Amino acid sequence: MTTALALFSGGLDSLLACRVIQNQGIKVKALKFVSPFFDYDLLVRQDEYCSEIFTRYGIDVELIDISAPFLQMLAAPAHGYGKNFNPCVDCKILLVSTAKGLMAHYDASFLITGEVVGQRPMSQRQDTLRIIERESNTDGILLRPLCCRALKKTKAEELGLIDPDALPHFYGRNRTPQIELAAQLGITDFPSPAGGCILTEPLRGGRMRALYNLHQPHLLTPDNTRFLLQGRQYRFPSGAWLSLGRNEAENDHIESLQMEKDLIIRAAADRPGPSGLLRFSQGLADYELAAAIVACYLKKNDARIQEMQVINHGGQSHLLKVEPAGPEEIEALRW
């Protein structure tokens, strides 16, 4: 049986691309790429996610963590950034090239994506689709089943592996034809098209830009990126970083990111308030500054001196008494 390897975002278009190719008797193996900027949390529930997609949509999906090459590409994308820090064209080139490198492993004859010509202003223009093919070396093997009738023929069509006339012919931003096709295929519970790539957000995308502008390549790791994408962020004169949760869920998440040398800082005696995670600290002055910032956000911080806990990776806790930092001092340290 012929196999196609699909780039699967989980959005409606990629679902439809997989299903219309499956309907032509082709086995589809779907790859869902994750990075700290999109869908990284799926890694902790990988099996659950994959079986959910299979049960709901009949699609055999596998997660691929693309963090390391993505972080490298993000430093200098050849085609630049979009409105924020999103390098969409280079992102697509990276994902397609990586999928191409996996074709032999899955014994796949061609690749598919859910792209639709004209759907997005930059990354899905016809000339951009050609650039993606050319620069990922996938000319002739990358099929876009939702709009292939408007594009140059690929080998899958030339060899008669698929029948292009039985495929949809979508164009542009109108989503109605996709929704109608989904209904015909019995897909009713598809995710909303507003996908979540953090790099398109002004605030967190801007924070990533600031990280890259430090020109310190050793800092560009998935762990540091995940740290910076959570909560309120502060950078100390010593070079230490502090992340502060803004609610209970964020506090839990921030604490779960603790690495060997990181310190968790929160109020003593289980008082309600934020958790802080301190990374790259240089010693007592950083602990005190971090504790003073966390103390400033405690619910009832009217006491002049607050007692705070500093907890290391082994769970050992030390008490520190600090005066809460003032708003101006805090603001000056924001990323």
Ligand code: SF4
């Ligand atoms: S929005 Fe993010 S995930 Fe999507 S193409 Fe652009 S950089 Fe890649």
